[in-house]
Amino acid sequence: MTDHIQTPAEDEHDSAYAGLLVNDAHWAFGTDFEDPLAGVDTTIPEGVDGPTLAVYALMLGDDALVMSHRVSEWTSRAPDLEDDIALSNISLDLLGQARLLLARAAKADGSVVPVLPEGSPAPPEDALAYFRESHAFRNVRLAELDNGDFAEATVRVLLFSVWRLAIWERLRESRDHVLAAVATKGVKELAYHRDYAARWFVTLARGTDESRARLVAALDLLWPLWPELFDTHPVEAAAAASGVGVDPAGVREAAEAVLDQVLAAADVPRSEAPRRAGVLGRTGRDGTHGEPLGRMLAEMQSVARAHPRGQW
Amino acid sequence: MRLLSRTTLKQARAAAGRVTDPELPMLTLADLGVLRDVDVVGDSHVVVDITPTYSGCPAMAAMRDDLVRELSGAGFDRVEVRVSLDPPWTTDWITAEGRAALAEAGISPPGPAPSSDGPIPLTLQPMARQVRCPQCDSPATELVSEFGSTACKAQYRCTSCLEPFDHVKEI
Numbered sequence: 250m251t252d253h254i255q256t257p258a259e260d261e262h263d264s265a266y267a268g269l270l271v272n273d274a275h276w277a278f279g280t281d282f283e284d285p286l287a288g289v290d291t292t293i294p295e296g297v298d299g300p301t302l303a304v305y306a307l308m309l310g311d312d313a314l315v316m317s318h319r320v321s322e323w324t325s326r327a328p329d330l331e332d333d334i335a336l337s338n339i340s341l342d343l344l345g346q347a348r349l350l351l352a353r354a355a356k357a358d359g360s361v362v363p364v365l366p367e368g369s370p371a372p373p374e375d376a377l378a379y380f381r382e383s384h385a386f387r388n389v390r391l392a393e394l395d396n397g398d399f400a401e402a403t404v405r406v407l408l409f410s411v412w413r414l415a416i417w418e419r420l421r422e423s424r425d426h427v428l429a430a431v432a433t434k435g436v437k438e439l440a441y442h443r444d445y446a447a448r449w450f451v452t453l454a455r456g457t458d459e460s461r462a463r464l465v466a467a468l469d470l471l472w473p474l475w476p477e478l479f480d481t482h483p484v485e486a487a488a489a490a491s492g493v494g495v496d497p498a499g500v501r502e503a504a505e506a507v508l509d510q511v512l513a514a515a516d517v518p519r520s521e522a523p524r525r526a527g528v529l530g531r532t533g534r535d536g537t538h539g540e541p542l543g544r545m546l547a548e549m550q551s552v553a554r555a556h557p558r559g560q561w
Numbered sequence: 562m563r564l565l566s567r568t569t570l571k572q573a574r575a576a577a578g579r580v581t582d583p584e585l586p587m588l589t590l591a592d593l594g595v596l597r598d599v600d601v602v603g604d605s606h607v608v609v610d611i612t613p614t615y616s617g618c619p620a621m622a623a624m625r626d627d628l629v630r631e632l633s634g635a636g637f638d639r640v641e642v643r644v645s646l647d648p649p650w651t652t653d654w655i656t657a658e659g660r661a662a663l664a665e666a667g668i669s670p671p672g673p674a675p676s677s678d679g680p681i682p683l684t685l686q687p688m689a690r691q692v693r694c695p696q697c698d699s700p701a702t703e704l705v706s707e708f709g710s711t712a713c714k715a716q717y718r719c720t721s722c723l724e725p726f727d728h729v730k731e732i
Contacts, residue, residue, distance in 0.1 A: 285621075288610065288643025331716065335708035342712065345617025349646075418680055430646035433677075434616055437649070437732045440681040445707060447685055507683055514685050 276370040277559035278379060278552065284372065285348050286427065291356040294424040297491045302425060303358035304387065305488035307377070308534060309428075310350030311388035314378055315542065316409055317343035318549055322396055332399075335445055339406065342438040346431060351377045353427045369557045379553035383536075383543045390525075390533040391474040393542040400453055400463040404471050407446035411507050412478045414439040415500035424492040447511045454515035465517060472520035477527075479504075482534040566601060573607045574599045576635035583623040584711050587666040590624060594654025597645045606639040607632055612650045615712040652713075652731050667695045669717065669728040677732075692728050694719035 293299050321340040327333035355362045355373030362373045363380040371379065391409060396402065417439060420432035453460040479501040481489075488494025512519060531537035553559070577599045578591045590596040590611065598610040609628050613621055625642040632640040652671035655663075660670035669692050687704045694702055699721035707730070709716040714727040 285644060286646075289646055331706035331708070334710070334716075335706055338708040338712050341617040341619070342615055343617070345613070345615060349616060414681065426647065430649070431616070434613075434646060434649040436681060437677055438615060440677075441707060441730075444684045447683060448687075451685060503680070510683055511685070 275560060276372065276375065277556065277561045278371070278375065284352065285374070286352050286356060289430070290426045291353070292426075293357060294426075294491075294493065297424065297493050298487065300358045300360070301484055301487045301491070302493055303354040303361045304484045305494045306350045306354035306357060306428065307361060308387040308482070308484065310347045310354060310377075311386045312392055312409075312413065313343040313350065314347035315386065315388040315545070316392040317341075317347055318545060319392065319394070319396055320402070320406065323402060328399055336402070339442045339445070342435075342442070346435050346438070347378070348374050349427070349431045353425075353431070356427075366557045370560060371553070371557065375553070379550045380557070383538050383546055385536060386533075386538065386542065386546075387536060388533050388538075388542075389474070389478055390539060391471065391478065393533070393538060393545065394471075394474075395541045395544075397467065397470070398463055399449075400460070401467040401470065403446050403449040403453060404464065404467040406442055407450055407511065408471060408475055408478075408508070410439050410443035410446060411511075412497075412500070412504050414443055415504040415507070416495045416497060419495045419500065423494065428493060443507075447514075450511055450517075451515045454517050461517075464515075465520075468517065468520045469522045472522045473525035476524045477532050480532065480534065485534070570599075570601045572635055573601050573632065573637065576631050576637075577607075577609055577628060580624070580627045580631050583620045583627070585663070585666075585668070587662045588655075588659050590628075592656045592659030592662065594650060594652075594656070594659075595624065601637075603639075605637050606641070607637045608641045608643060610643050610645040612645045614650050618712065650732075652729060655729070663729060664695050667726055668714070669693065669695050669726055671729040671731045674731045688715075690728070690731075692717055694722060694724065695726055696724045697722040 293302060317340045320336050320343065323336040324333060324340070327336050351374035352372075355377060359373070362376050365371055365376055365380060391405065394405070414436060417432040417436050421429055421436065423429040423432065450464065453464040455461070479497045481496050481498045485494055485496060489496040527535075528537045577596060578589060580590050580596075582588045582590055582593050582595070585593065593614075595611050595614065596609070597612050598608075600608050602608050609632070611621070611624055611628070621644070628642050629640045651674045653674045655671065663670045672690055688707065691700065692702045693700050697719060699719055701720045702717050703720055705716040705718055705725065707715050709727050713729055715730050716725065717728050718725045
């Protein structure tokens with residue numbers, strides 16, 4: 250039997266394992282292991298307050314991170330392979346946007362980054378993603394709800410991307426080089442997301458009685474969170490005033506004009522469901538979230554938190 | 562000295578120019594338009610700028626590692642790979658050689674990228690593109706999905722030879 254035992258190749262070029270023996274250990278839980286803004290001019294523009302820019306970038310980044318995670322939960326569960334791939338791609342685009350924006354936040358004001366145990370190789374954007382409590386997240390509440398059926402995913406991606414695209418079309422003019430560059434790139438991606446969801450919206454609305462009923466129910470479910478997207482948080486107002494951010498209130502008309510085109514093509518009226526109130530007036534931008542975000546973060550963060558020095 | 566540095570720069574560009582895309586290995590990073598700049602800034606120190614195709618492109622780390630490996634192999638001791646976000650990548654940067662290599666590999670190359678200035682109009686109809694089948698060259702093709710095997714591709718099928726194929730999306 251000893252004849253069959255393979256001896257390791259003497260010459261490492263003959264060994265299939267040689268390439269695996271290089272010591273390239275890196276942080277175990279992130280999307281990557283290098284500064285995504287390496288070589289990008291991250292100077293804070295003159296007259297701009299670093300902490301304001303950081304929190305503003307966190308808001309945009311948290312929207313993308315939380316929405317990306319929810320959309321990624323569709324991977325392997327979508328109605329067919331094409332839509333599985335489409336939703337996974339949308340999730341990936343948003344994760345890329347999140348990574349750049351969280352890295353930008355960390356560069357603008359290092360004090361927003363949680364302090365990790367000594368020796369942790371986690372880069373700042375991953376420290377922000379994995380080691381903050383839910384009250385430190387600044388995402389809008391629309392992004393964090395538990396997933397529903399495919400109609401719900403369609404409506405959520407539509408509302409989210411119509412709104413985000415309207416903001417990002419203006420963010421291309423930001424005085425902050427990083428935000429301007431991220432937005433210029435991101436608008437192309439968001440336009441694909443919006444149009445994908447808009448086509449499914451029309452298809453489901455004009456499909457069967459069942460598909461239409463589910464779509465209308467999803468619109469009624471999510472509509473109460475639409476107005477919150479256009480509230481102006483003081484940080485957004487300050488970012489807009491200094492020329493680095495966009496006041497969401499100022500894009501409402503443009504966003505609703507696009508949404509109305511989709512509703513008209515689908516022959517679905519706007520929902521009449523009333524706005525969901527905040528908690529003592531506080532909403533997602535203030536760090537006030539519903540239970541679903543806590544559960545989502547528990548799942549997303551638990552392994553990284555258990556092994557803050559994890560390498561592989 | 563001047564002649565020497567020019568030769569060195571040429572070597573650096575040649576080495577970086579050999580690196581292929583991890584997901585489209587028939588294309589070099591230069592053909593894809595992802596390789597933006599190669600510069601020798603000091604003694605054996607080369608700086609390379611690359612730009613992501615999409616914000617979440619998962620291949621950036623592999624590209625960086627491949628560039629470091631190739632340039633180290635060419636004798637450069639210090640290889641710095643930087644990310645360039647602005648101007649954003651566009652499919653218009655794919656070279657003629659790159660387009661030919663894509664078609665040869667059965668992937669339909671992109672048409673001209675649309676302007677992305679100003680508000681981007683809503684499109685409720687499938688994207689109207691003139692896409693020819695890379696297998697049989699038939700113009701009778703239909704879109705299956707705007708999202709294909711990677712973020713940068715859409716899925717098509719040929720209604721003449723019935724083969725499915727990828728099309729690189731115009732952005």
